Amino acid sequence: MSDVLKTLADLLEQRKQNADPESSYVASLHHKGLNKILEKVGEEANEAIIAAKDAEHSGDNKDVIYETADLWFHSLVMLSHLGEDSDAVLDELARRFGLSGIDEKASRNK
Numbered sequence: 001m002s003d004v005l006k007t008l009a010d011l012l013e014q015r016k017q018n019a020d021p022e023s024s025y026v027a028s029l030h031h032k033g034l035n036k037i038l039e040k041v042g043e044e045a046n047e048a049i050i051a052a053k054d055a056e057h058s059g060d061n062k063d064v065i066y067e068t069a070d071l072w073f074h075s076l077v078m079l080s081h082l083g084e085d086s087d088a089v090l091d092e093l094a095r096r097f098g099l100s101g102i103d104e105k106a107s108r109n110k
């Protein structure tokens with residue numbers, strides 16, 4: 001795991017276990033439950049899509065990077081809520097190295 005993901009994973013775990021929803025945004029999301037977390041993931045995905053479309057026209061990627069960070073962050077809170085962290089996702093991505101998306105899809109449709 002990258003240092004950033006490891007530091008964030010540790011912070012998210014600490015906030016999930018010990019933090020007060022009044023003073024921690026992450027704890028407030030866990031307190032509100034999975035549906036609220038999923039609502040935020042959907043909202044941030046939409047914002048990232050809109051920012052990407054705008055970036056295509058303006059040539060300025062600042063907002064798409066900001067919105068993608070929001071999307072990744074809320075996805076990590078979702079995984080944390082379910083007892084997982086980014087390691088599991090990175091392992092899955094590593095497992096796919098060298099496996100063409102087209103070949104993988106064809107193997108599913110046999």
Ligand SMILES: N=c1c2ncn([C@@H]3O[C@H](COP(=O)(O)OP(=O)(O)OP(=O)(O)O)[C@@H](O)[C@H]3O)c2ncn1[C@@H]1O[C@H](COP(=O)(O)O)[C@@H](O)[C@H]1O
Nearest residue numbers: 008011012015019023024025026027028040043069070073
């Ligand atoms: N990386 C982030 C991070 N990215 C985005 N956000 C928050 O995500 C929220 C979502 O943005 P919105 O504009 O949708 O917020 P909003 O409209 O207030 O949200 P709603 O009322 O609609 O739910 C904002 O409050 C952002 O500040 C984050 N909050 C926390 N972190 C990390 O998590 C750590 C722990 O945070 P706390 O739990 O707050 O201490 C922090 O130190 C950071 O490292």
